[in-house]
Amino acid sequence: MPYGSWPTPVTSALVVRAAARLGEVVVDGGDVWWSESRPAEGGRSALVRRSTDGAVADVLPSPWNARTRVHEYGGAAWAVAGGTVWFTHFDDQRLYRLDPGAAAPVALTPEPDLPAGVRYADLTPTGDGGLLAVRETHAASGAAADVVNEIVRIAADGTTEVLVTGPDFVSDPRPGPDGQLAWLQWDHPDMPWDAARLVVRAADGTETVVAGGRSPDGRGESAVQPTWDADGTLWFCCDRTDTWSLWRRRPGGPAELVLDPGHDLAGPQWVFGARSFALLPGGRVVVPGGDDRLLVRRPDGSTAELALPGYTAVRYLAADGEGVVCAGGGPRTEPVVLRAGLDGAVEVLRPARDLGLDPAWFSVPEHVTFPTEDRGTGIAEAHAYVYPPTNPGVTAPEGERPPLVVMVHGGPTGAHDRTFNPEIQYFTSRGFCVAHVDHRGSAGYGRRYRDVLQGHWGVADLDDVVACARYLADAGRVDAARMAIRGGSAGGFTTLAALCLRPGTFTAGASHFGVADLAALAADTHKFESRYLDGLVAPWPDGADVYTARSPITHVGALDTPLAVFQGSEDRVVPPEQAEVLVAALRDRGVPHAYLLFEGEQHGFRRAENIRAALDGELSFYAQVWGFDLPADEGIAPIPVVR
Template identity: 55%
Template sequence: MTSALPYGSWPTPITSELVVAAAVRLDDVRPDGRGGVVWGEGRAAEGGRIQLVRRDADGTVTDLLGDGANARTAVHEYGGGAWWLHDGVVFHVDWADQRLRRLEDGVTTVLTPEPAVPRGDRYADGDVAPDGSWLVCVRERHPRAGAPATEVVNEVVRLDARTPGEPEVLVSGPDFVAAPRLSPDGTRLAWVSWDHPSMPWDDTVLTVRDLASGAETVVAGGPGESVGEPAWQPDGGLHFLSDRTGWWNLYRWDGAEVSPVVVLDAEIGLPAWQLGGSRHATLPDGRVVFARSSQGFDVLAVRAPDGTVTDLDTGFTAIRAVRADGDGVLCVAGSPTAEPGVHRVGVGVDGTVTTLRSPRDLGLDPATIAVPEPMTFSSTDGAGTPRDAHALFYAPVGDGPTGELPPLLVVIHGGPTGAATPVLNLGLQYWTSRGFGVVDVDYGGSAGYGRAYREQLEGAWGVVDVADCLAAARALADAGRVDRQRLAIRGGSAGGFTTLAALARDDTPFSAGADHFGVADLEALAADTHKFESRYLDGLVGPYPEAREVYVERSPITHVERFATPLIVLQGEEDAIVPPNQSEMIVEALRSRGVPVAYLLFPGEQHGFRKAENIRRALDAELAFYARIFGFALPADEDIAPVPLSTA
C-alpha cells in the first residue's frame, strides 16, 4: 500500500472503537472435570470485570457469574489465580469484597467470613482435596485500612470447601507464599515461598509438608535459584520449574532426589507477576507438554517418556495457561496475526488444534497487519561496555509520500521484569496501521532470555533500560527505517519510569513522550507502594535508605531542568501500585518550567485501564498529542477530540 498522505495520518479500520469492540482479556482456562471447559474473560464493555464462561462438551456456552460479579483477586495487587475448579464446582474470589465463593449448579455460597476491614482478607491460587471436602489457598491479610506493607501478612490457609467457616492457617512466616498444591492422595502439601527483598524470579523455595506428621522437606530453591509452578504427578512425584542452569526448565522430585525432565536453553517459566500460572502439564501416558520461549517467541512442545522433545506446529507464538485435558492440553494462545483464544491441542500424531473460544472476527485483511521482526542490536551497560539487546520491530504496512520516513514509537513493557509479547495486539496495530513504526524493546532485565539477561538490570534500573531504548531508536534511524526527527517513547508503569528517565537527558533523541501511570520519584515509590513490590527496588536500584543518593539521582523528578520534550501523562485515579501522586508531581514540575504537558486522570481505574471508554480515550488522546507535536492531521471520520497542552 502506498499513500500520498503523511505517515501518522493514514485512514485505518483500526480505530479506538474497534480496539475495544467486544474486546476480552482471557486470563485462564481449566477443564471442569465433567467434560466441559471454563475460562475467564475480562470484558472491557462491562467495566473490565472478569466473567467466567463454561463450554460444555456439546458446545453450549454459558456465562456463570451474575450481573456485576467479577472473578478477580487483589492479592499482590496484580492478582491471578482468582478462580479454580473441582469436579464441576467453581471456586472464585469476587473483586468487590475479596471473599471466596463456591458456585455449584447455579447456587453460590460465600465460604470465607466478612473481615474486620472491608476487603482486608484476600484469597487466591487455591487447590481442592481429592474428595472435594476441603481446600487450600493463599490469603493476604490487611489488618487495617491503609496498613503499610510491613503489616500485611501472606499465608497458606485451609478451609472447608462446602460450609462457611474460619480458615485454618497452615503456613505462615515467609513474607510471601504461592502455589499451594495438594498431592493426589491429599496427604502432602507443596508450596513456594520467598522473603524480602527477593522477588519470585530471584530467590524462592519449594517446600513439601506431610500434613499428618508436620515433617517438612525443602525440595529446591534458595539464594540464586527461582523455583515455581509445582505440580504433583499421579505416582506421587512432583514436577516444578527451576532456573538453576540459568533457564527456567522442568525438574522432578521423587521424594528423595531431584532430576531433570526438560533442560533447554529456553524459558519454560515466566516471571510470576500473577498467581496461578501454568506453562507445563502431564498427560495420562506420561508425556509432558510445555511452552518454551526463545528469542521472544513461544513454542508448544511435548516431551515423550523416553526424553525426546518435539515441537508442535501450532503457529502460536504467545502461550499461557497450559492445562492437561485428556490426551491433549488446553491453553490461551495467539500469534502475530491472531489475538489470544482458548484452544485445545491434541497431542497425538497430528497435533490437531480445536478452538474453543475464538479470537474476535475483526474483518481485517491479514496483509494489512504488521508482524514483528526480531531485532538484536548493540547497546551498552552502565559502564559503557558493549552488549547486545533485543526488540520486536513492527514496520508500518505501506509507504508514505516519496522521501518521507515514518515516525517511530519506542514501546517499553512494564515490570521491569516483563517482556514484549509477539501476539496480535490491536492497541499496537492502531499505530502501525496509521503509518507509525513501533519497536517493542526487550531491554536488559527483560524475561525470556535467561537469568543472566534478567540480572543485567540489577542495580541498573534507569540506566540499562534507558540505554537500550535509546540504542533501539538510533539503530532504526541509522538503518533508514524511521524518521530521526520524529522519535517518540511510551510506556506504562515501570515503562513509564523508563520513558521519563529517557526524556530527562540532555542527549535524548525523542521529540515526544507518553507516560502511562509511570514512576517519577523512586524515593516516594519506595515509601508508598504495596507489599509485593515494596522491596523490589532493593535489587533494581539499591537498598533504601542506604542507597538514597542513587534513588535521588535516578529519579526523573530530580532532573526536570533537562526536560524539554512535550509529554502526555495518563493515570488511573485508584492506582495502588503507582499512586496518582507520581504522575501529578511530574506534571506540575514540567508545567512550572514551561514544558508542554497534557494530563488525563481516569476515575475508577486502577493499574492499567480496563474500561472500554477509558481505553478509547487514552489511545485517541495520545494520537491527538502526537499529531500536534509531529504536525500531521487527524482523520476527520474518527471524531478524535484534541488534547489541551498546558505550560503553566
C-alpha cells in the same frame, strides 16, 4: 499520505472491542473453563464454560467479578472441581461458591472489618469440598509492613485453618499424595523470580526445600509452578541452568533436570496461576516449544513436536485426555482457547473476535538484536520486536520516513509476547513504526540477561531504549526527528527517565501511570513490591542518594520534551501523587504537556471509555507535537496540550 495521518479501521473503539483478555484455562470433567477481562463491562473478569457438547456460556452474570487483589496484580481468583466454582469477588474480596444448578453464589468467608481487607488467591480444590488458598490480610494502618500473607485451608462450611505462616510471601499451595503439601515461599527483598523456594511438608510435619532460594554466596535460584503427578513425583520449573527449565523430584529422590529447551519455559510470577507445562498419562509432559509449536517429552527422554501454526505465545496449559488445552495467540490473532491433540489435531474452542479486518492490515514483527552499552554487565546487546507501518490502501510520500514509537513493557521484569496487540496495530496502520523493546532485565532470555538490571534499573534500560531508537534511525528505517517513547508502570519510569536523563533522542513521550519518584515508590507502595527496588536500584533507605540520582523528578529541570501523562485515581502501585508532582513541574517549566486523570481506575486501565480516551489522547498529542492531521472521520477530539 503523510505517515501518521493514514486512515484506518483500527480505531480505539475496535481496540476496546478486541481487548478482552484471557485468563486461566481449566479442564473439569471434559468441560473447558476460562476467564476473560471485558473492558466493555467495566473491566470485570467473567467466567466462561464450554461444555462437552460445544455450548459456550457465561457462568457468572454481571456484576459478579472473579478478580482478586492479592499482590495487587491478582491471578488465580477462581477454581472449579466437579462443576462447583469458588471465586474471589472483586468488590469485597470475599470468597464465594457456586454449586451446579444453584441460582446464585453464596459467601464462604465473612465480611472483614476492613472493607476488602481480607483477600484470597491461588485457589486449589482439595477434593473434599474445600480448597487451599493464599490469604492476604490488611491492617487498618494501611502500611505494607502490616500485611500478612498465609496459606489457608477453607472447609466446605467456611471454617478456615492456617497451614503456612511466617514467610513474607507464599504461593502455589498444592496438596500431594500421602498428606504432603507443596508450596512456594520467598522473603524480602527478593521477588519470586529472584529466589522463590519450593517447600514440601510431609504428613509428619517435616519440611524440605526442594529447590530455589539463595546459596551461601548469595546466588539466587527461582523455582515455580509445583505440580504433583499421580505417582508422587513433584514437577516444577527452575532457573538453575540459566533458563526456567523443567525439573522433577521423584519420591525420596533429589531434584533432577528433565528438559532444558534453551529458552525460558516459565515467566516471572507477577500474577498467580501460571501453568507452563501439562502432565499427561503415561509419563508424558507437554511444554511450549517456541514459535508455532509445543514439545512433548516422552518417558524415555525423547521429544516430539506438535505444530501450532500462527501461535507464537502459549500459556495456561492444562491436560485434556490425549492432549492439552491452552490459551494461545500470535501476531495475527488475539489469544484464543485451543485444544491440541497428540495426533496433531488443533481445535479452536474460543475463537478470536471477528474484527472484520483483512490480515493485510496487521503488521508482523521482526526480531532485532542491536548493540548497546556494556557498562560492566557482560552483555552488550539487547532485543526488540519491530513492527513496520502497514496499511494496504496507503503509501507515504517518496523520501519520507515514518515516525517511531518505542514501547517499553512493565515490570520491569516483563517481556513482549508477540500476541496480537490492537494498540500496536492502532499505530502501525496509521503509518507509525513501533519498536517493542525487551531491554536487559526482561524475562524470556534467561536469568543472566534478566539479572543485568539488578542495581542497574534507570541505567541499562535507558541505554537499551536509546540504542534501539538510534539503531533504527541510523538504518534509515525511521525519522530521527519524530521518535517517541511510551510505557506504563515500570515502562513509564523508563520513558520518563529517558526523557529527563538522556535528552536529545526522543521528541515526544507518553507516560501511563509511570513512576516519577523512585524514593516515593519505595516509601509508599504495596507489600509485594515494597522491597523490589532494593535489588533494582539500591537498598532503601541506605541508598537514598541513588534513588535521587535516578528519579526523573530530580531531573525535571532538564525535561524539555513534550509529554502526555495518563493516570488512575485509585492506583496503589504508583499513587497519583507521582503524576501530580510531575505535571506540576512540567507546568512550572512551561513544557508542552497533557494530563488525563481517570477516576476509579487502578493500576492499568480496564474501562472501555478510559482505554479509548488514553489511546486517542496519545495519538492526538503526537499529531499536535509533530504537526500531522488526524483522519476526520474518526472524530477524535484533540487532547488539551498546555504549557
